Amino acid sequence: MVRSADKNELLPGTLEMLILQTLNGGRRHGYGIAQRIQEISDEVLQVEEGSLYPALQRLLVKGWVKAEWGTSENNRRARYYTLTPAGRKQLGTEAENFNRIIAAIARVMRTV
Amino acid sequence: MSLIGQAWRRLVFLLRRRQLDEDLAEELRQHAALKAQKNAAAGMDPEEAAYAAHRQLGNVTRQMEESRQSWGFPFLESVAQDIGYGLRGLRKAPGFTTVAMLTLALGIGSCTAVFSVVYAVLLRPLPYQDSPRMVHVWTVSPRFPEFKMGQSIPNMNDIKALAHSFDATAAYETRRMNLTGNGEPEQLSVPAVSPGFFAFFGVHPVRGREFFPEDEQEKDGDVVLLSYGFWQRHFAGDPNVVGSRIMLEQKPYTVAGVLPRGFSFPEKSDAWVPFVIDPKHKTERGRWMYFMLAKLRGGVSLPVAQAEMDGIAAGTARQYPKEAEGIQFSLVTLQEATVADGRDALVALLGAVGFLLLIACANVSNLVLSRGLKRQREIALRAALGASRVRIVRQLLTESLLVACAGGFAGIALAVVGIQAFRALAPASFPRLAELRVEPTTALIACIITAFAGILCGLVPALSASRANLNLAIKEKTADAHLGRLSLRGFLVIVEVALALVLLTGSALMVQSIVRLLRVDTGWRTDHLLTASLNLSKTRYGSADAQRLFIQRLLDALRAQPQFTGVAFTNNSLMAGSTSLTDFDPATLGINDKKTTLEARSVSPGYFETLGVRLGRGRFFNDHDVKGAPQAVIINESFARRFFSGQDPLGKILKFSPNPADQCQIVGQVSDTRDISLNAQPRLQVYFPLLQDPFSGMTIVVRSALEPSTAVAQLQRSVWSVDNDQPLTKVQSMSDVITTSVAGPRFRAWLLSVFAFTGLTLTLIGIYGVISYSVGQRTQEMGIRMALGAPRSNILRLILREGVVLALAGAVCGLTGSYFLMRLLASQLFEIKPSDPLTLSGAALLMVTVALAGAYIPARRATKVDPMIALRYE
Numbered sequence: 001m002v003r004s005a006d007k008n009e010l011l012p013g014t015l016e017m018l019i020l021q022t023l024n025g026g027r028r029h030g031y032g033i034a035q036r037i038q039e040i041s042d043e044v045l046q047v048e049e050g051s052l053y054p055a056l057q058r059l060l061v062k063g064w065v066k067a068e069w070g071t072s073e074n075n076r077r078a079r080y081y082t083l084t085p086a087g088r089k090q091l092g093t094e095a096e097n098f099n100r101i102i103a104a105i106a107r108v109m110r111t112v
Numbered sequence: 113m114s115l116i117g118q119a120w121r122r123l124v125f126l127l128r129r130r131q132l133d134e135d136l137a138e139e140l141r142q143h144a145a146l147k148a149q150k151n152a153a154a155g156m157d158p159e160e161a162a163y164a165a166h167r168q169l170g171n172v173t174r175q176m177e178e179s180r181q182s183w184g185f186p187f188l189e190s191v192a193q194d195i196g197y198g199l200r201g202l203r204k205a206p207g208f209t210t211v212a213m214l215t216l217a218l219g220i221g222s223c224t225a226v227f228s229v230v231y232a233v234l235l236r237p238l239p240y241q242d243s244p245r246m247v248h249v250w251t252v253s254p255r256f257p258e259f260k261m262g263q264s265i266p267n268m269n270d271i272k273a274l275a276h277s278f279d280a281t282a283a284y285e286t287r288r289m290n291l292t293g294n295g296e297p298e299q300l301s302v303p304a305v306s307p308g309f310f311a312f313f314g315v316h317p318v319r320g321r322e323f324f325p326e327d328e329q330e331k332d333g334d335v336v337l338l339s340y341g342f343w344q345r346h347f348a349g350d351p352n353v354v355g356s357r358i359m360l361e362q363k364p365y366t367v368a369g370v371l372p373r374g375f376s377f378p379e380k381s382d383a384w385v386p387f388v389i390d391p392k393h394k395t396e397r398g399r400w401m402y403f404m405l406a407k408l409r410g411g412v413s414l415p416v417a418q419a420e421m422d423g424i425a426a427g428t429a430r431q432y433p434k435e436a437e438g439i440q441f442s443l444v445t446l447q448e449a450t451v452a453d454g455r456d457a458l459v460a461l462l463g464a465v466g467f468l469l470l471i472a473c474a475n476v477s478n479l480v481l482s483r484g485l486k487r488q489r490e491i492a493l494r495a496a497l498g499a500s501r502v503r504i505v506r507q508l509l510t511e512s513l514l515v516a517c518a519g520g521f522a523g524i525a526l527a528v529v530g531i532q533a534f535r536a537l538a539p540a541s542f543p544r545l546a547e548l549r550v551e552p553t554t555a556l557i558a559c560i561i562t563a564f565a566g567i568l569c570g571l572v573p574a575l576s577a578s579r580a581n582l583n584l585a586i587k588e589k590t591a592d593a594h595l596g597r598l599s600l601r602g603f604l605v606i607v608e609v610a611l612a613l614v615l616l617t618g619s620a621l622m623v624q625s626i627v628r629l630l631r632v633d634t635g636w637r638t639d640h641l642l643t644a645s646l647n648l649s650k651t652r653y654g655s656a657d658a659q660r661l662f663i664q665r666l667l668d669a670l671r672a673q674p675q676f677t678g679v680a681f682t683n684n685s686l687m688a689g690s691t692s693l694t695d696f697d698p699a700t701l702g703i704n705d706k707k708t709t710l711e712a713r714s715v716s717p718g719y720f721e722t723l724g725v726r727l728g729r730g731r732f733f734n735d736h737d738v739k740g741a742p743q744a745v746i747i748n749e750s751f752a753r754r755f756f757s758g759q760d761p762l763g764k765i766l767k768f769s770p771n772p773a774d775q776c777q778i779v780g781q782v783s784d785t786r787d788i789s790l791n792a793q794p795r796l797q798v799y800f801p802l803l804q805d806p807f808s809g810m811t812i813v814v815r816s817a818l819e820p821s822t823a824v825a826q827l828q829r830s831v832w833s834v835d836n837d838q839p840l841t842k843v844q845s846m847s848d849v850i851t852t853s854v855a856g857p858r859f860r861a862w863l864l865s866v867f868a869f870t871g872l873t874l875t876l877i878g879i880y881g882v883i884s885y886s887v888g889q890r891t892q893e894m895g896i897r898m899a900l901g902a903p904r905s906n907i908l909r910l911i912l913r914e915g916v917v918l919a920l921a922g923a924v925c926g927l928t929g930s931y932f933l934m935r936l937l938a939s940q941l942f943e944i945k946p947s948d949p950l951t952l953s954g955a956a957l958l959m960v961t962v963a964l965a966g967a968y969i970p971a972r973r974a975t976k977v978d979p980m981i982a983l984r985y986e
Contacts (some may be wrong), residue, residue, distance in 0.1 A: 030139055031146040049143065050170035053136060054178040061121050061182045067135075076146075079139045 015047065015055050017098060020083060020091040023065060029078040030056060056081065064090050125183035136179055144169055190503075194510040202514060208483055209515065211877070212476045216519025218870055219465075219472030220565055221526025224558040226465040228531055230458050231553060233544045234451050239374065241314030242407060246446035247414070249281075249404040249421070254438035256693060256709060261400040263441075265393050267428060268404050271441065274424050277417035278406040282312035283387065285402050286378060288647050288809070290839050293359035294346075297839035299647055300382040302336070302360065307386070310337075312405065313377060320354035320369025323386045335386065336365040340373040342382040360385075362651045362837070378403075397435040405446065418443045454543045456940055457860045463933070464618065464867040467611045469565060471871050474604045474611075475878045476569040480512055481601055482885045484577035491577055504578040512570020513563070520562030527554060537862075539855030576600060601882050602918055608878045609922020609959060610929055612871040616955040617930040618937060619868035622861035624951060625942040629854055632943075635785035635794070637724035638687075641813055641846035642820035642827060645685060646838060648808040659806035660739065662834065667716060669830045670814060675823055678722030678815035683714040683807040685842075687849050691788045694798070700767040703755055710751070711797040713787070714805060720746075720782055722815050728752070730762045730780030737779075737801035745776035746799040749784045754796060766798065776800065789853050791942050813846075820845035860940065872962055879966035883915050887970045894974050895982025904975040911974050915967025922963070923956045930955070 022028060022036045033056075034047040059065045064087030072078040083091070125132060147165035152158055166172075180186075202209045237243045249271060250260040263271070263283070272281055283306040291298045307325045310316065317337060336358065338347075347353045357364045365385070393399055408417055421441040428436045484491070491504060499507075528550050535548050653659045663681055670679040684691055694712040698705040719725075720732045728749060737744050745766055752761050761778045768774040784794035802810075816823040824843050831840050844852075851858075887894075894907055934946035944951070 029142070031143045048170070049147075049168060050175055053140065053175050054182065057136075057179040057182040061118060061125065063117055063121055069135075076142060077138070078142055079135060 014098075015051060016059060017091070017094040018045070018047075019052075019055060019059065019081075020064060020087055020094065023081055023083040024088070024091060027070075027080040027082045029072065029080050031078075033081070059087070062090075063087075122183065122185060126185070129180075129183060132183060133176070133180070136176060140169065140172055140175070191510070194507050195514065197507065198511040198514045201511060205483065208479055209518070212479050212515045213518045213522060215472045215475050215479075215874060215877075216516055216562075216565055216569070217522035217526055218874070219469035220516075220520050220523030220558060220561050221530060222867065222870070223465045223469045223561050224523055224527035224554060225530030225534065226458070226461050227557045227561070228527065228550075228554045229534055229548060230462055231557065232548045232551075233454050233542075234458060236547075238447055238450060238544075239547065240377075243446060245408040245410075247406050247408060247417070247443045248446060248449050249406055250442045250444060251400045252440040252442050253400070255695060255707075260442060260444070262402050263404045264397050264399045265389060265402060266395060266397045267400075267436070267439075267441075268402060270428060271404070271421075271424060274427075275406075275417075275420055277409055277412045277420050279409045280308065280312050280407040282306050282309045282405045283402050284309060284378065284405075285387070287385075289360040289385075290362075290647060290649050290837070291346075291358060291360055292362065292837040292839075297837050299839045299841040300342070300360070301378075301380055302383045302385055303378055303381055304387045305384050309384070310371070312407065313375070315372055315375045317369030318372045319351070320367065322369065323384075334363070334365055335368040336360065337368055337384045338370045339376055339382055339384075340371060341376070343370045361649045397432055406443075414443060414445065451543045453541065453856075457542075457856065460618070460860065460937060460940065461863060461867075463936075464615055464864055467615050468867050468871050468874075469561070470568075471608050471611050471874045471878075473565050473569040474608045475874050475881075476512075476515065476565075477572050478601055478604050478878055478881055480508075480515075480570060480573040481576065481604075482881065484508070484573050485885075488577070495578075501578045505574045508574035508577055509567065509570045512574070513566035516562050516566030516569065519565070520558055523562065524555060524558045527558060537859060539852070539859055541856065542859075572600070572604075601885070605875075605878055605882050605918045606922040606925060608875045609919055609963060610925035612868070612875040613923055613926025613955060613959045614929045614933055615864070615868040615871040616959060617926075617934060617952055619861065619864035620951050620955050621934060621937060621941055621944060621946065621948065622857070622864050624948075625940070625944050626854060626857050626861045628944060629790050629857065629942045630850075632786065632790050634787075634790065635725060635783050636787075638846045638850055640817070640820055641723070641815055642823050642843070643686060643811055643813050643846055643849060644827060644840045644843040645809070645811045646831065646840050648810075648838070650808060652835075652837075653808060656739075656806050659808055660803055663716060663803065663806055663810070665834045666812075666831060667718075669833055670812075670827070673826055673830065675816055675818065675826060676814045677817055678718060678813075680719035680722040680813045681716040681802055681810045682719055682813065683802060683810055685811045686787050686813065686846070687789055687853050689789050689853065694768060696766070696768065696796075696798075698755060701755055701764070705755075708796065711788070711795045712800065713797065714800045714802040714807060716802045719799075719813070722813055723785075725785055726783040728781040728783060729760070730778070732780060732782075733799070733801045733803075735803075738803045741804070743773070743776040743804060744779045744801055746780040746782055747778055748782055748794065748797040748799075750794055751796045751798065752781050790850065812840075820847075857940065857942070872959070875959075876962050876966045879915060879918065879963050880969060882918070883911065883967040884970040884973075886914060887911060887974045890974070891977055891982050894977045895979045898977065898979040899983060907975045907977075908971050911971035912964065912967055915963055915971070916960070919960045919963030919967075923960055926959065927952055927956055 018037050019033055022033050022040075028036065030052055034049060034052055037045055037047050056065070056067075059081075060067060064084055065081045066084055067079050067081050069077060070080045144162070144165045147168060148158070148162040151161035151164050156164060238246070240246065248260075249263060249268075251263055251267070252260060262285075268283060272278075285304045287302050287304055289300050289302040291300050305323070307323055310322050316322065318340070320337070323335065323337070338353070343349060343353060346358075347356075350356075353367050354369060356367050358367065359365075360383075371384075393401075408414070421443055425439050425441045429439050491508075494504060494507075495501070531548065531550050531554065535545055538545055648659055648662060653662055667679060667681070670676055692712045693709045695707060696710045697707050715733065717733045717735050717737065720727065730746070733744065733746065747761060747766075755761075756764070761781055764778045766776050766778065768776070782799070784797075786792060786794055812827070814823065814827060827843065828840055831838055897907060897910075898904075930952060931947055938946045
């Protein structure tokens with residue numbers, strides 16, 4: 001689950017999309033994913049670490065990401081996640097849906 | 113595609129679960145380490161940094177658990193877990209498992225067997241193409257309102273011309289023919305059939321050809337088609353049989369073909385000949401002796417077709433008031449006509465096995481309940497550890513389903529035996545027996561019943577166990593939970609007693625009815641009689657004189673045998689369910705009464721003496737009542753009472769038609785007899801001398817001083833001494849004929865008794881179980897009572913009262929149920945009312961006694977309790 005910094009819950013399913021988006025830039029380990037999301041969102045979005053790993057397992061089962069062990073920048077063993085072609089395709093669909101919803105919400109918010 | 117890919121990945125993950133588990137654990141450790149590093153960089157001291165990292169990461173175990181949910185098939189795994197757990201539990205309780213399994217096997221097995229029979233006989237369409245659309249077109253006349261008759265040729269032609277509801281019709285006439293010329297003469301069933309008959313059924317000869325329209329000439333046809341069975345039996349399946357000749361009725365017939373295996377319509381046909389219509393019959397509108405079949409046009413329903421028939425019948429009745437007054441054409445589906453005889457019996461059996469299954473389920477339910485009580489702590493613990501109620505119910509249901517499955521397997525074995533036994537023991541007249549076999553449908557039926565039984569006997573205990581009060585259960589010894597549960601158990605026992613009592617009254621009524629049937633006074637002595645039927649060939653004995661001569665010569669031949677103390681012929685069979693009727697108008701006697709029908713029987717001299725029918729007035733027929741002598745008739749008591757109340761009937765003339773040849777003088781009056789069947793009330797009856805008006809088809813009756821079976825050869829020889837080509841069929845002792853005639857009700861009574869006995873036994877076990885349990889629970893209470901000085905007899909009474917209350921409550925429900933349900937049996941009962949008070953109270957008494965016996969054993973045990981031990985208990 002992803003929470004914004006003021007503890008508001010986001011739309012369900014957003015975490016998986018955010019993970020896919022983060023991995024779109026290249027392979028990362030779990031900690032890296034969480035850090036990256038916080039960083040990009042200027043600390044607005046905090047990934048609850050408790051839900052990160054179960055979400056990653058779901059993505060593995062769906063075949064959208066794959067995992068392999070590697071060595072991290074500071075020479076630690078780390079499990080790196082990469083986007084699969086299916087995952088990239090899924091990201092496209094989800095991003096499109098997301099944009100549509102955001103646009104819709106924005107339209108609603110603009111009207112007085 | 114992606115779903116398949118996903119399932120595949122799940123499977124791979126499932127197999128690599130250990131590896132994944134380790135990976136995840138390490139990943140989480142790394143994550144915490146990185147986090148701690150970051151915290152430390154932010155200025156925390158190392159220990160606090162690690163601690164904070166773990167806090168932020170949250171419940172690791174839970175995350176692992178949640179992650180695992182994505183691998184493999186969590187639902188299926190939990191089902192497998194339930195099954196494994198259930199199996200372990202059942203293995204640990206072999207007594208419970210065995211009793212529950214056997215009980216369910218009895219219920220499921222008998223239900224499966226009877227459902228299979230019902231399916232094969234009542235529900236499955238007849239094995240002909242388009243069979244659901246086939247109907248019989250019967251004639252119903254106000255002259256013989258209780259009978260369905262065939263069609264006359266002119267009426268049949270009118271129906272064919274006028275009806276739009278049918279797209280095909282066929283006709284046949286049943287005939288018996290004597291086969292000679294090859295070994296012992298034999299009588300065959302050889303129906304004469306219309307040209308489209310086989311096409312109507314969608315069958316074609318496996319060898320040779322069908323009948324051509326030119327076979328149906330107004331000369332005698334000389335071709336014959338053989339049934340598969342007859343071809344095998346008589347020609348040993350000779351492939352070159354087409355074109356060979358057989359002698360039927362002393363005339364050569366050429367074999368035109370052989371019909372496929374399994375086709376035998378009307379039932380038990382040996383061969384078929386083309387329809388050759390006697391030119392006289394083409395105009396006789398009242399000669400209803402041809403059976404007509406029709407196939408409903410697609411989309412035409414039976415009521416619509418029947419409405420059209422009603423219109424046609426009304427037109428016929430208007431146009432020919434003399435021959436067709438009040439006539440009706442009645443449509444009955446072929447399926448209905450075929451299975452009607454079996455329906456009542458099967459419906460009764462279906463009810464019986466349904467009850468038996470419910471009793472078995474109630475019993476197992478009770479067993480599971482008491483097991484659930486022993487496991488209360490275990491269940492409460494699981495609930496306390498977070499198992500949801502659904503999960504607990506599912507676990508308990510899985511166990512019941514496992515028991516039901518085991519019972520189902522045993523039940524299938526039982527059903528297979530049951531179906532074979534049904535086939536072997538059912539009376540030969542039972543419809544469609546030949547089609548009855550164990551088939552895949554049987555297994556399907558068993559599966560459905562098993563699932564039903566498993567859920568039925570598991571649901572109540574599972575729901576009740578899962579509702580347990582955690583606090584009380586963990587502390588154990590919960591007075592109120594126990595009371596609530598006991599009443600549920602008591603309720604189940606009441607249901608069992610009620611159901612078993614209904615079964616018991618049903619079987620008691622059937623058994624009594626058969627006993628009364630066998631004891632009924634027939635008005636004649638049925639012992640030491642041997643009967644046989646013979647059918648004189650129409651070519652050899654075409655004239656009445658030839659038939660008379662044969663009868664006279666055979667009578668003399670049989671009378672010469674000292675072994676036979678009585679010898680007689682009659683035109684109709686005895687105790688085989690059929691008879692001849694004749695119209696009678698009382699106005700011809702000057703009596704103002706409506707027209708009626710009489711049972712008419714032609715008999716040879718010696719008939720009444722041989723059977724032992726009592727003479728009321730006048731005389732029996734003798735050797736002087738022959739052609740040329742005055743037409744004589746003998747009446748029965750009922751006839752005399754109805755039309756000559758008090759007066760002497762002797763010498764009066766009965767006119768059966770204006771023709772002087774049909775006017776007979778009453779020479780005697782005999783007592784009433786039951787000669788059609790044991791359960792048919794004697795009717796108004798007249799007897800004619802067979803030697804004045806002979807018939808070609810006859811039944812021989814001889815009274816033998818010795819056991820009738822020893823006289824068979826002698827009888828056979830005597831017939832052949834008169835005509836070497838004359839076959840003799842249905843050679844049986846009269847007691848065998850009677851046994852066969854009651855085979856149906858006897859079979860039903862027997863089956864119902866088996867089911868009732870099983871139900872009674874299960875109920876006994878059920879009551880025993882409940883009372884035993886209650887005694888076990890109340891051991892402490894018994895100890896206190898005894899310690900305070902209660903005599904053992906008080907304790908005994910206390911426990912027995914519990915059983916009596918349950919039994920009485922059940923008996924009241926059961927009696928009420930019987931009172932309403934037994935009416936459905938009324939048509940199958942003989943001289944006993946469905947609500948016969950003696951039977952109902954007798955069955956209830958037996959039921960309560962059995963219940964008491966079931967309660968007595970545990971009650972005795974309660975009185976043996978040692979107060980000291982009982983008080984220390986717990």
